Amino acid sequence: MNTQNWKEIWGRRTHATEESLDLATLIKLDGFDTGAGRIEAADWQNYAGVIAQKLALKDGDSIYELGCGAGAFLFALRQLHTLKVGGLDYSTALIEAASRAMPDGYFIADEAKNVETDSQYDYVISNSVFHYFSYEYAATVIASMIKKSKVAVAIMEIPDLKTKFESETLRRDALSVEAYEKKYAGLEHTYYERDWFKQQAALHGCTCEDFDGCVPNYAQNKFRFGVLIKKT
Numbered sequence: 355m356n357t358q359n360w361k362e363i364w365g366r367r368t369h370a371t372e373e374s375l376d377l378a379t380l381i382k383l384d385g386f387d388t389g390a391g392r393i394e395a396a397d398w399q400n401y402a403g404v405i406a407q408k409l410a411l412k413d414g415d416s417i418y419e420l421g422c423g424a425g426a427f428l429f430a431l432r433q434l435h436t437l438k439v440g441g442l443d444y445s446t447a448l449i450e451a452a453s454r455a456m457p458d459g460y461f462i463a464d465e466a467k468n469v470e471t472d473s474q475y476d477y478v479i480s481n482s483v484f485h486y487f488s489y490e491y492a493a494t495v496i497a498s499m500i501k502k503s504k505v506a507v508a509i510m511e512i513p514d515l516k517t518k519f520e521s522e523t524l525r526r527d528a529l530s531v532e533a534y535e536k537k538y539a540g541l542e543h544t545y546y547e548r549d550w551f552k553q554q555a556a557l558h559g560c561t562c563e564d565f566d567g568c569v570p571n572y573a574q575n576k577f578r579f580g581v582l583i584k585k586t
């Protein structure tokens with residue numbers, strides 16, 4: 355997989371500094387604005403609520419997101435609870451947006467594999483990012499997420515290997531063969547088996563439960579899953 359191509363694409367997602375950064379704008383900046391990837395703000399809020407419940411989030415908790423982009427997911431969680439937030443993303447432009455949207459948060463532009471693990475947060479999460487990683491990179495990132503978390507790690511929006519053909523057909527059907535190849539040349543996604551995450555969690559002495567996609571009215575939802583890794 356050519357990870358550099360994805361990095362260039364995310365680096366180009368900029369916003370005007372006078373633009374107001376409400377939830378809908380952050381969702382758009384994070385790439386959920388077109389075709390099969392579109393998610394409406396109300397559905398996003400509903401989704402954030404489901405994940406907040408799975409984590410049993412409460413006021414005063416701290417939460418860190420790897421690949422946070424402009425911070426749409428953290429922003430929606432903060433509409434539900436008073437949270438201390440932090441995040442990392444390799445897109446400087448998106449990190450600037452996250453810092454503007456949540457000025458009290460701690461945001462840093464870097465590669466996910468470089469995240470520092472000395473300062474811990476209650477929860478460390480990643481939403482819709484693991485498809486840009488190789489398996490080797492993903493294994494390194496999971497190890498860091500576990501180290502950085504005090505309570506649990508949640509990874510969401512992971513492409514399910516079982517539904518790879520259907521998922522790619524949906525993306526392909528929206529375009530002509532030529533347009534698809536032009537748009538996605540060198541832009542592959544990584545698909546995972548649910549058991550792979552259980553094996554990674556076990557390597558670090560953690561439990562891992564998987565769950566189906568839970569974003570309402572989202573065309574990709576049925577091709578995605580999430581995992582909740584708990585420190586024991």
Ligand SMILES: C[S@@+](CC[C@H](N)C(=O)[O-])C[C@H]1O[C@@H](n2cnc3c(N)ncnc32)[C@H](O)[C@@H]1O
Pocket residue numbers: 360364365381384385419420421422423424425426427442443444445448464465466467480481482483486487
């Ligand atoms: C689909 S967006 C999701 C953003 C955010 N997590 C959300 O849910 O709104 C994917 C994000 O992953 C980031 N990303 C992809 N690969 C990365 C890597 N290796 N290190 C850091 N960030 C990465 C991109 O810059 C982009 O912001």
